[in-house]
Amino acid sequence: MKLARFIAAVLVLAFLTVAGIVAWTRSAPEDGLPYVSDDQGRALILRGFNTAGSAKGTPDGLPEFTEADLDREYRDMGTNFVRFLLQWRAVEASPGTYDTKYLDKVAERVRWYAKRGYHVMLDMHQDLWGSGITPEGGAGNGAPGWATHLDGLPVATKQPTWEMFYLEPGVIRAFDHFWNTTGDHPELMDHYAGAWKAVAARFKDEPAVLGYDLMNEPWGGSVQGATFETGPLAELYRRCIAQIRSVDTDSWVFLEPQAVGANWGLPSALPHFDDPRSGPSRIGFVPHLYPLPLDLGDDYTAGSRQWTDRTIGWWRDNTLRTAKRIGGPVILGEFGLDMTRPGSADLVGRVQELGLSMSYWSRDPGVWGPYDDKGKPTPLVDVYNRAYPRAVGGIPQKISYAGKALTVVFDANETGPTEFYLPARDFPKGGTPSVGTATWDPARRILTVTTKTSGIVTLTITPT
Ligand code: MNI
Numbered sequence: 531m532k533l534a535r536f537i538a539a540v541l542v543l544a545f546l547t548v549a550g551i552v553a554w555t556r557s558a559p560e561d562g563l564p565y566v567s568d569d570q571g572r573a574l575i576l577r578g579f580n581t582a583g584s585a586k587g588t589p590d591g592l593p594e595f596t597e598a599d600l601d602r603e604y605r606d607m608g609t610n611f612v613r614f615l616l617q618w619r620a621v622e623a624s625p626g627t628y629d630t631k632y633l634d635k636v637a638e639r640v641r642w643y644a645k646r647g648y649h650v651m652l653d654m655h656q657d658l659w660g661s662g663i664t665p666e667g668g669a670g671n672g673a674p675g676w677a678t679h680l681d682g683l684p685v686a687t688k689q690p691t692w693e694m695f696y697l698e699p700g701v702i703r704a705f706d707h708f709w710n711t712t713g714d715h716p717e718l719m720d721h722y723a724g725a726w727k728a729v730a731a732r733f734k735d736e737p738a739v740l741g742y743d744l745m746n747e748p749w750g751g752s753v754q755g756a757t758f759e760t761g762p763l764a765e766l767y768r769r770c771i772a773q774i775r776s777v778d779t780d781s782w783v784f785l786e787p788q789a790v791g792a793n794w795g796l797p798s799a800l801p802h803f804d805d806p807r808s809g810p811s812r813i814g815f816v817p818h819l820y821p822l823p824l825d826l827g828d829d830y831t832a833g834s835r836q837w838t839d840r841t842i843g844w845w846r847d848n849t850l851r852t853a854k855r856i857g858g859p860v861i862l863g864e865f866g867l868d869m870t871r872p873g874s875a876d877l878v879g880r881v882q883e884l885g886l887s888m889s890y891w892s893r894d895p896g897v898w899g900p901y902d903d904k905g906k907p908t909p910l911v912d913v914y915n916r917a918y919p920r921a922v923g924g925i926p927q928k929i930s931y932a933g934k935a936l937t938v939v940f941d942a943n944e945t946g947p948t949e950f951y952l953p954a955r956d957f958p959k960g961g962t963p964s965v966g967t968a969t970w971d972p973a974r975r976i977l978t979v980t981t982k983t984s985g986i987v988t989l990t991i992t993p994t
Pocket of ligand 1: 657693696746747749789790793820825864891
C-alpha cells in the first residue's frame with residue numbers, strides 16, 4: 531500500500547509538472563470573466579459552506595442543520611452563501627415521480643437562508659454513484675436504487691480510501707449505464723434531467739436561489755478525460771440545461787468538470803454550452819480544489835507547502851482558462867481540509883486570496899468543519915471570519931487586504947451601493963470608507979457604502 535501510494539504520487543506529480551509547464555507557456559487569462567450578480571445587478575462575492583455532507587446519509591436526504599445553526603454561522607463568520615446538497619434519490623424516489631414533500635422541506639431551509647440575505651446554490655450531490663453500490667448502503671450516495679444497475683459485478687466493501695470504490699467493476703458499470711456507454715439504459719440521463727426540471731420548477735421564483743450545480747464531481751466510469759467531458763458529460767449538461775430552461779430562464783446553471791485531475795489542478799476539456807435564454811448566458815463554472823499533496827496525507831508545511839502553492843497556481847490558471855471557454859463566472863464549489871493539522875489555517879487564507887466566490891467543504895461537525903463534534907469552534911472559524919465585499923456596485927477589478935484595511939477597486943455601473951461584512955475582531959466599531967457615504971448595521975455587521983455611480987472607484991475601508 532505504501533509503495534502504491536508512492537507510485538501514484540510520483541505519477542501524478544509528473545502529470546502536474548507537465549500541466550504546469552503547459553500552463554506556464556500559455557498566458558493566464560486575468561480578467562473579463564462575468565460575475566454572478568444580485569437582483570440590483572451588483573457583482574456578488576460569495577463566502578459560505580457546503581451544507582452539508584450529512585445529507586448524503588440521512589433517510590430523508592436533508593442535512594442535519596437547524597435555523598439556529600445558521601444564526602450561529604452568520605454571527606461567527608458573516609457568510610452570505612450556501613452550496614446546499616440535494617440527493618437525486620430523494621427528488622425522484624420512484625421513476626418519474628417527484629417528491630413534493632422533500633422539495634417543500636428543501637424550500638423551508640432555503641427560506642431560512644433567504645430571510646438572512648443569503649444566496650443559495652442547489653447541488654445535485656453524488657459520490658460513488660449511489661447508496662445501492664453496497665448492500666449496507668454506507669459507501670455511495672446520490673442516485674436512487676432503481677437507477678443503480680451493477681449487472682452482478684462486484685463491489686468490494688473494504689477499501690483503503692473511499693475514492694478507491696470508484697474503480698470497482700460494479701461502480702464503473704453503474705456509471706457506464708448512466709452515460710449510455712453500454713446502450714442498455716438510455717432512459718437514465720433523461721430521468722436525471724427531468725429531476726432537475728422538477729427542482730427548477732419548484733425554485734424558479736425563489737430569488738435567494740442563485741442557480742443549480744448540475745452534478746457533483748462527475749466520474750466517467752470506463753470513459754475518461756476529454757472523451758468523457760466533451761462526450762457523455764456534455765450530453766448530460768445539454769439535456770439538463772434544456773429541461774431547466776423550459777421552466778426557469780433566469781437562474782444560473784453551474785457546471786463541474788470531471789473531478790479526477792481537475793480537483794488537483796489539471797486542465798478540463800469541458801466545452802462551451804449555448805444558453806437558450808434571451809439575454810446574456812447564465813452558465814458558470816464550479817470546480818473543486820483539493821491539492822494533491824494534502825490528499826496524500828501531507829500538511830501545508832515545508833516542501834509540501836511549495837508543491838501545494840504550485841498546484842494552486844496551476845489550478846487557478848486552468849480554471850480561468852476553462853471559465854473563459856464557458857464564458858461564465860467561477861465559484862470554487864469545494865475546498866476543505868483537516869483544520870487541526872499544521873499549516874491548515876495558512877492554506878485557507880491562501881485560497882481566500884484567490885479572490886473567488888467559494889463554499890468551503892463542509893459545514894459538518896468535525897475537524898474539517900467550523901465546529902467540532904462537541905460544537906466547539908475549530909481554527910477554521912477565525913480564518914473564515916474575514917472582512918469581504920458581499921456585493922459590489924460595479925465590476926470588481928481588485929480586492930486587497932493591508933493589515934485590517936480592505937480595498938476594493940471597481941468599475942461603477944449604476945447598480946447600487948457596495949456592501950461589506952466587517953467582523954468584530956478587526957472592526958469593533960464598524961468601518962470608515964475612504965470615499966462615499968456609509969450606513970452601518972451593527973447587528974448584521976454590514977457597512978453599506980454609496981459612491982459615484984460611474985468610472986473607476988477605489989474604496990478602502992478602515993476600522994472606525
Ligand atoms: O478527492 C476527491 C475525489 C478523489 C477521487 C475521485 N475519483 C477517483 C473519481 C473523486 C473525488 N473528492 C474530494 C471531496 N468531495 C466530496 C464531496 O463532494 C468530499 O467528501 C471529498 O472530501
